[in-house]
Amino acid sequence: MAELYIRVGEDENEEPMEIPSEDDGTVLLSTVAAQFPGACGLRYRSPASQCMRGVRLVEGILHAPENDWGSLVYVVNYPKDNKRKMDEMDAASAVKMKRGIDRTSDLIILGLPWKTSEQDLKDYFATFGEVIMVQVKRDVKTGNSKGFGFVRFTEYETQSKVISQRHMIDGRWCDCKLPNSKVFNQYAGPDEPMRNCKIFVGRCTEDITTDELRQFFMQYGEVTDVFIPKPFRAFAFVTFSDDQVASALCGEDLIIKGVSVHISNAEPKHNNINQLFSNFPGRSPSLAAMFDRTQYRYPSSHV
DNA sequence: GTTGAGCGTT
Numbered sequence: 001m002a003e004l005y006i007r008v009g010e011d012e013n014e015e016p017m018e019i020p021s022e023d024d025g026t027v028l029l030s031t032v033a034a035q036f037p038g039a040c041g042l043r044y045r046s047p048a049s050q051c052m053r054g055v056r057l058v059e060g061i062l063h064a065p066e067n068d069w070g071s072l073v074y075v076v077n078y079p080k081d082n083k084r085k086m087d088e089m090d091a092a093s094a095v096k097m098k099r100g101i102d103r104t105s106d107l108i109i110l111g112l113p114w115k116t117s118e119q120d121l122k123d124y125f126a127t128f129g130e131v132i133m134v135q136v137k138r139d140v141k142t143g144n145s146k147g148f149g150f151v152r153f154t155e156y157e158t159q160s161k162v163i164s165q166r167h168m169i170d171g172r173w174c175d176c177k178l179p180n181s182k183v184f185n186q187y188a189g190p191d192e193p194m195r196n197c198k199i200f201v202g203r204c205t206e207d208i209t210t211d212e213l214r215q216f217f218m219q220y221g222e223v224t225d226v227f228i229p230k231p232f233r234a235f236a237f238v239t240f241s242d243d244q245v246a247s248a249l250c251g252e253d254l255i256i257k258g259v260s261v262h263i264s265n266a267e268p269k270h271n272n273i274n275q276l277f278s279n280f281p282g283r284s285p286s287l288a289a290m291f292d293r294t295q296y297r298y299p300s301s302h303v
Numbered sequence: 304g305t306t307g308a309g310c311g312t313t
Contacts, residue, residue: 108310137311148309172307179310202313234312262311 006069008032008076012045016073027062027069032076041077104132104159106253106260108179109149112136113170116145124169125151129158133260151176152253152260181262197224197243198266199250201236204228205259213238216256221245237266 005018006027017035021027033039042055042062055074056063064070109121121134136149153159167174201213210226217223217238225239240246249263 106311110309111307114306135311140312146309147307148311150311175308177310181310200313203311229313232312260311262313264313 006064006074007071008036008042008074010036011075012073021064021069022061025064025067025069027064029057029060029062032062036076036078038078039076042074043077044072044074047072104153104156105182106133106150106152106179107159107162107176109151109167109169109174109176110147111172111174112145112147112149113172114145114147116149116170118149120170121149121151124167125153125162128153128162130154133255133258135260150179150260152255196266197241197246198237198239199246200264200266201238202234202262202264203259204234204236204261205257206232206234208236208256208259208261210236212257216254220249 005020007016008019009016019027019031019035027042029039029041032042041057043052044055044065045051046053052075053065054077055065112121116136118134118136121136122131125131125134130153131151132154133152134149135151137146138144139146151162153162162176163178167176208228210228213226213228213236214223217226217240220240222241223238224241225237227237227239229235246265250265252263253260254263255261
Protein backbone atom coordinates (compact mmCIF):
# COMPACT_ATOMS: atom_id res chain seq x y z
CA MET A 1 0.00 0.00 0.00
CA ALA A 2 1.22 3.41 -0.90
CA GLU A 3 -0.35 5.22 2.04
CA LEU A 4 0.68 4.58 5.59
CA TYR A 5 -1.90 7.02 6.85
CA ILE A 6 -5.42 7.88 5.85
CA ARG A 7 -7.11 11.20 6.42
CA VAL A 8 -10.06 11.20 8.78
CA GLY A 9 -12.15 14.08 10.02
CA GLU A 10 -15.26 14.79 12.04
CA ASP A 11 -16.85 16.17 8.91
CA GLU A 12 -15.90 17.05 5.39
CA ASN A 13 -14.90 20.60 6.13
CA GLU A 14 -12.85 20.11 9.24
CA GLU A 15 -9.15 19.62 9.15
CA PRO A 16 -8.56 15.87 8.93
CA MET A 17 -6.32 13.82 11.15
CA GLU A 18 -4.02 11.17 9.77
CA ILE A 19 -4.74 7.68 11.02
CA PRO A 20 -2.32 4.80 10.53
CA SER A 21 -3.33 1.81 8.43
CA GLU A 22 -2.31 -1.77 9.00
CA ASP A 23 0.30 -3.59 6.96
CA ASP A 24 -2.36 -5.15 4.75
CA GLY A 25 -3.82 -1.75 3.94
CA THR A 26 -6.84 -2.05 6.17
CA VAL A 27 -7.63 0.34 9.01
CA LEU A 28 -8.80 -0.88 12.35
CA LEU A 29 -11.98 0.67 13.67
CA SER A 30 -10.29 0.66 17.07
CA THR A 31 -7.56 2.88 15.66
CA VAL A 32 -10.16 5.34 14.45
CA ALA A 33 -11.99 5.15 17.75
CA ALA A 34 -8.76 5.88 19.59
CA GLN A 35 -8.80 9.33 18.00
CA PHE A 36 -12.55 9.68 17.66
CA PRO A 37 -14.11 8.05 20.69
CA GLY A 38 -17.44 6.44 19.96
CA ALA A 39 -16.77 6.13 16.22
CA CYS A 40 -18.55 3.20 14.62
CA GLY A 41 -17.41 3.54 11.03
CA LEU A 42 -16.24 5.77 8.20
CA ARG A 43 -17.84 7.30 5.14
CA TYR A 44 -16.55 9.35 2.27
CA ARG A 45 -17.82 11.31 -0.68
CA SER A 46 -17.47 9.29 -3.84
CA PRO A 47 -15.68 11.28 -6.55
CA ALA A 48 -17.72 9.38 -9.11
CA SER A 49 -21.24 9.76 -7.70
CA GLN A 50 -20.71 12.75 -5.40
CA CYS A 51 -22.68 10.82 -2.83
CA MET A 52 -21.53 9.82 0.59
CA ARG A 53 -20.48 6.19 0.68
CA GLY A 54 -19.87 3.92 3.58
CA VAL A 55 -16.56 2.21 4.07
CA ARG A 56 -16.83 -1.54 4.29
CA LEU A 57 -16.52 -2.69 7.86
CA VAL A 58 -16.05 -6.37 8.69
CA GLU A 59 -15.41 -7.48 12.21
CA GLY A 60 -13.82 -4.23 13.26
CA ILE A 61 -11.69 -3.92 10.14
CA LEU A 62 -12.22 -1.07 7.68
CA HIS A 63 -11.47 -1.94 4.08
CA ALA A 64 -10.25 0.60 1.55
CA PRO A 65 -12.70 1.25 -1.26
CA GLU A 66 -11.30 -0.33 -4.39
CA ASN A 67 -8.25 -1.40 -2.36
CA ASP A 68 -6.89 2.11 -2.15
CA TRP A 69 -7.65 4.75 0.46
CA GLY A 70 -6.28 7.38 -1.87
CA SER A 71 -6.13 10.94 -0.66
CA LEU A 72 -9.81 11.26 0.15
CA VAL A 73 -10.92 12.60 3.48
CA TYR A 74 -12.93 10.05 5.41
CA VAL A 75 -15.60 11.16 7.79
CA VAL A 76 -16.26 9.52 11.09
CA ASN A 77 -19.62 7.87 11.68
CA TYR A 78 -21.13 7.92 15.13
CA PRO A 79 -24.05 5.94 16.43
CA LYS A 80 -24.93 9.25 18.05
CA ASP A 81 -28.22 10.07 16.37
CA ASN A 82 -29.90 6.89 17.36
CA LYS A 83 -28.12 6.59 20.61
CA ARG A 84 -28.90 10.10 21.73
CA LYS A 85 -32.54 9.69 20.84
CA MET A 86 -32.64 6.47 22.78
CA ASP A 87 -31.00 8.08 25.79
CA GLU A 88 -33.41 10.97 25.71
CA MET A 89 -36.33 8.61 25.46
CA ASP A 90 -35.05 6.55 28.34
CA ALA A 91 -34.43 9.60 30.46
CA ALA A 92 -37.82 11.02 29.60
CA SER A 93 -39.61 7.80 30.39
CA ALA A 94 -37.59 7.41 33.56
CA VAL A 95 -38.62 10.87 34.69
CA LYS A 96 -42.19 10.19 33.70
CA MET A 97 -42.13 6.97 35.63
CA LYS A 98 -40.56 8.59 38.62
CA ARG A 99 -42.99 11.46 38.53
CA GLY A 100 -45.86 9.11 38.15
CA ILE A 101 -47.09 10.78 34.98
CA ASP A 102 -48.11 7.57 33.34
CA ARG A 103 -48.39 5.52 36.47
CA THR A 104 -51.70 5.03 38.15
CA SER A 105 -52.12 6.19 41.69
CA ASP A 106 -54.88 5.87 44.21
CA LEU A 107 -57.76 8.23 43.54
CA ILE A 108 -59.89 9.66 46.27
CA ILE A 109 -63.62 9.32 45.79
CA LEU A 110 -65.47 12.15 47.47
CA GLY A 111 -69.14 12.38 48.26
CA LEU A 112 -69.99 8.71 48.58
CA PRO A 113 -73.39 7.84 49.98
CA TRP A 114 -73.10 6.49 53.51
CA LYS A 115 -74.46 3.16 52.39
CA THR A 116 -72.00 2.55 49.57
CA SER A 117 -69.86 -0.52 50.11
CA GLU A 118 -66.53 -1.49 48.64
CA GLN A 119 -68.31 -4.05 46.51
CA ASP A 120 -70.56 -1.29 45.19
CA LEU A 121 -67.49 0.75 44.32
CA LYS A 122 -65.80 -2.15 42.66
CA ASP A 123 -68.88 -2.94 40.59
CA TYR A 124 -69.23 0.66 39.54
CA PHE A 125 -65.61 1.38 38.65
CA ALA A 126 -65.06 -1.95 36.92
CA THR A 127 -67.19 -0.55 34.11
CA PHE A 128 -64.30 1.84 33.32
CA GLY A 129 -61.46 -0.66 33.46
CA GLU A 130 -59.64 -3.13 35.63
CA VAL A 131 -59.76 -2.18 39.30
CA ILE A 132 -56.82 -3.07 41.55
CA MET A 133 -58.15 -1.80 44.85
CA VAL A 134 -61.13 -0.06 46.39
CA GLN A 135 -61.60 1.24 49.90
CA VAL A 136 -64.40 2.88 51.80
CA LYS A 137 -63.04 4.82 54.74
CA ARG A 138 -65.00 4.10 57.88
CA ASP A 139 -65.08 5.20 61.46
CA VAL A 140 -63.09 2.58 63.31
CA LYS A 141 -65.51 2.49 66.24
CA THR A 142 -68.88 2.60 64.50
CA GLY A 143 -67.91 1.20 61.13
CA ASN A 144 -69.86 3.96 59.46
CA SER A 145 -68.62 5.22 56.16
CA LYS A 146 -66.90 8.58 56.27
CA GLY A 147 -68.33 9.30 52.84
CA PHE A 148 -65.12 8.96 50.93
CA GLY A 149 -62.95 6.20 49.63
CA PHE A 150 -60.16 5.29 47.28
CA VAL A 151 -59.83 3.42 44.04
CA ARG A 152 -56.85 2.30 42.03
CA PHE A 153 -56.88 1.20 38.40
CA THR A 154 -54.46 -0.87 36.38
CA GLU A 155 -54.43 1.40 33.36
CA TYR A 156 -53.52 5.04 33.41
CA GLU A 157 -56.04 5.66 30.63
CA THR A 158 -58.77 4.38 32.90
CA GLN A 159 -57.61 6.67 35.67
CA SER A 160 -57.63 9.69 33.33
CA LYS A 161 -61.13 8.90 32.18
CA VAL A 162 -62.40 8.47 35.72
CA ILE A 163 -60.84 11.75 36.88
CA SER A 164 -62.31 13.62 33.92
CA GLN A 165 -65.94 13.15 34.85
CA ARG A 166 -68.38 13.11 37.72
CA HIS A 167 -69.80 9.84 38.92
CA MET A 168 -73.34 8.94 39.92
CA ILE A 169 -72.85 6.32 42.62
CA ASP A 170 -75.88 4.99 44.52
CA GLY A 171 -77.82 8.17 43.77
CA ARG A 172 -75.19 10.80 44.56
CA TRP A 173 -72.76 12.69 42.42
CA CYS A 174 -69.20 11.86 43.44
CA ASP A 175 -65.84 13.25 42.38
CA CYS A 176 -62.65 11.28 41.82
CA LYS A 177 -59.42 13.19 42.16
CA LEU A 178 -55.78 12.75 42.85
CA PRO A 179 -55.58 12.87 46.63
CA ASN A 180 -53.69 15.73 48.21
CA SER A 181 -51.07 13.31 49.47
CA LYS A 182 -50.16 12.71 45.82
CA VAL A 183 -49.88 16.30 44.70
CA PHE A 184 -46.46 16.75 46.22
CA ASN A 185 -45.10 13.89 44.17
CA GLN A 186 -46.72 15.21 41.03
CA TYR A 187 -44.89 18.49 41.15
CA ALA A 188 -41.67 17.80 42.98
CA GLY A 189 -38.56 17.68 40.87
CA PRO A 190 -36.28 14.66 40.73
CA ASP A 191 -35.38 13.55 44.19
CA GLU A 192 -32.06 14.23 45.76
CA PRO A 193 -30.04 11.10 46.23
CA MET A 194 -31.14 9.21 49.30
CA ARG A 195 -28.47 8.25 51.69
CA ASN A 196 -30.31 5.60 53.53
CA CYS A 197 -31.53 2.19 52.56
CA LYS A 198 -34.62 2.23 54.74
CA ILE A 199 -38.14 3.00 53.62
CA PHE A 200 -41.20 3.84 55.64
CA VAL A 201 -44.21 1.72 54.73
CA GLY A 202 -47.32 3.62 55.72
CA ARG A 203 -50.96 2.47 55.90
CA CYS A 204 -50.06 -1.09 56.78
CA THR A 205 -52.88 -3.23 58.09
CA GLU A 206 -52.46 -5.42 61.12
CA ASP A 207 -52.62 -8.66 59.14
CA ILE A 208 -49.51 -7.90 57.13
CA THR A 209 -46.60 -9.84 58.62
CA THR A 210 -42.86 -9.17 58.49
CA ASP A 211 -42.44 -12.27 56.34
CA GLU A 212 -45.03 -11.03 53.87
CA LEU A 213 -43.36 -7.65 53.69
CA ARG A 214 -40.03 -9.32 53.09
CA GLN A 215 -41.49 -11.57 50.41
CA PHE A 216 -43.16 -8.62 48.74
CA PHE A 217 -40.24 -6.22 48.75
CA MET A 218 -37.75 -8.87 47.62
CA GLN A 219 -38.95 -8.25 44.08
CA TYR A 220 -37.29 -4.83 44.15
CA GLY A 221 -33.98 -5.81 45.68
CA GLU A 222 -32.28 -7.56 48.55
CA VAL A 223 -34.13 -6.93 51.79
CA THR A 224 -31.88 -6.78 54.83
CA ASP A 225 -34.42 -5.93 57.50
CA VAL A 226 -38.13 -5.65 58.15
CA PHE A 227 -39.46 -3.98 61.26
CA ILE A 228 -43.07 -3.75 62.40
CA PRO A 229 -43.61 -1.77 65.61
CA LYS A 230 -45.53 -3.48 68.36
CA PRO A 231 -48.20 -2.74 69.29
CA PHE A 232 -49.71 -2.15 65.89
CA ARG A 233 -49.08 1.34 64.56
CA ALA A 234 -50.05 0.93 60.89
CA PHE A 235 -46.58 1.34 59.52
CA ALA A 236 -43.40 -0.63 59.05
CA PHE A 237 -39.81 -0.19 58.00
CA VAL A 238 -38.12 -2.15 55.28
CA THR A 239 -34.39 -1.90 54.69
CA PHE A 240 -32.69 -2.76 51.42
CA SER A 241 -29.03 -3.42 50.85
CA ASP A 242 -29.15 -0.92 47.97
CA ASP A 243 -30.14 2.65 48.77
CA GLN A 244 -31.11 3.19 45.13
CA VAL A 245 -33.83 0.60 45.51
CA ALA A 246 -35.12 2.39 48.60
CA SER A 247 -34.93 5.72 46.83
CA ALA A 248 -36.77 4.47 43.76
CA LEU A 249 -39.68 3.22 45.87
CA CYS A 250 -40.24 6.44 47.75
CA GLY A 251 -43.48 8.14 46.82
CA GLU A 252 -45.02 4.94 45.50
CA ASP A 253 -48.30 3.41 46.51
CA LEU A 254 -47.92 -0.33 46.46
CA ILE A 255 -50.57 -2.98 46.86
CA ILE A 256 -49.73 -5.64 49.43
CA LYS A 257 -52.42 -8.26 50.07
CA GLY A 258 -54.92 -5.88 48.52
CA VAL A 259 -53.88 -3.05 50.82
CA SER A 260 -52.52 0.18 49.39
CA VAL A 261 -49.44 1.07 51.40
CA HIS A 262 -47.52 4.27 50.93
CA ILE A 263 -43.75 4.33 50.69
CA SER A 264 -41.70 7.24 51.92
CA ASN A 265 -38.23 7.79 53.24
CA ALA A 266 -37.59 6.58 56.74
CA GLU A 267 -36.60 9.80 58.40
CA PRO A 268 -37.68 10.69 61.91
CA LYS A 269 -40.86 12.67 61.88
CA HIS A 270 -39.38 15.88 63.25
CA ASN A 271 -36.81 15.91 60.48
CA ASN A 272 -39.04 14.93 57.60
CA ILE A 273 -40.42 17.95 55.81
CA ASN A 274 -42.81 15.73 53.90
CA GLN A 275 -44.70 15.33 57.14
CA LEU A 276 -45.06 19.05 57.49
CA PHE A 277 -46.42 19.53 53.99
CA SER A 278 -48.23 16.31 53.30
CA ASN A 279 -51.50 17.28 54.96
CA PHE A 280 -51.47 20.95 54.21
CA PRO A 281 -53.82 21.57 51.28
CA GLY A 282 -52.60 25.03 50.33
CA ARG A 283 -48.90 24.29 50.31
CA SER A 284 -46.62 25.35 47.53
CA PRO A 285 -45.15 22.31 45.81
CA SER A 286 -41.96 24.12 44.86
CA LEU A 287 -41.52 25.31 48.40
CA ALA A 288 -42.05 21.80 49.63
CA ALA A 289 -39.52 20.51 47.11
CA MET A 290 -36.99 23.08 48.24
CA PHE A 291 -37.41 22.17 51.88
CA ASP A 292 -37.38 18.55 50.94
CA ARG A 293 -33.84 18.87 49.67
CA THR A 294 -32.63 20.54 52.82
CA GLN A 295 -33.52 17.61 54.99
CA TYR A 296 -30.78 15.52 53.46
CA ARG A 297 -28.13 17.96 54.51
CA TYR A 298 -28.97 17.42 58.12
CA PRO A 299 -29.40 13.71 58.38
CA SER A 300 -30.22 12.39 61.78
CA SER A 301 -30.29 8.91 63.11
CA HIS A 302 -33.08 6.72 61.91
CA VAL A 303 -35.99 5.50 63.97
C1' DG B 304 -79.74 6.54 65.02
C1' DT B 305 -77.04 12.30 63.23
C1' DT B 306 -73.54 14.54 58.57
C1' DG B 307 -71.76 16.50 53.18
C1' DA B 308 -67.27 19.70 49.66
C1' DG B 309 -64.42 16.20 52.77
C1' DC B 310 -57.95 13.48 51.89
C1' DG B 311 -55.90 7.50 53.59
C1' DT B 312 -54.86 5.26 62.17
C1' DT B 313 -46.75 7.78 60.72
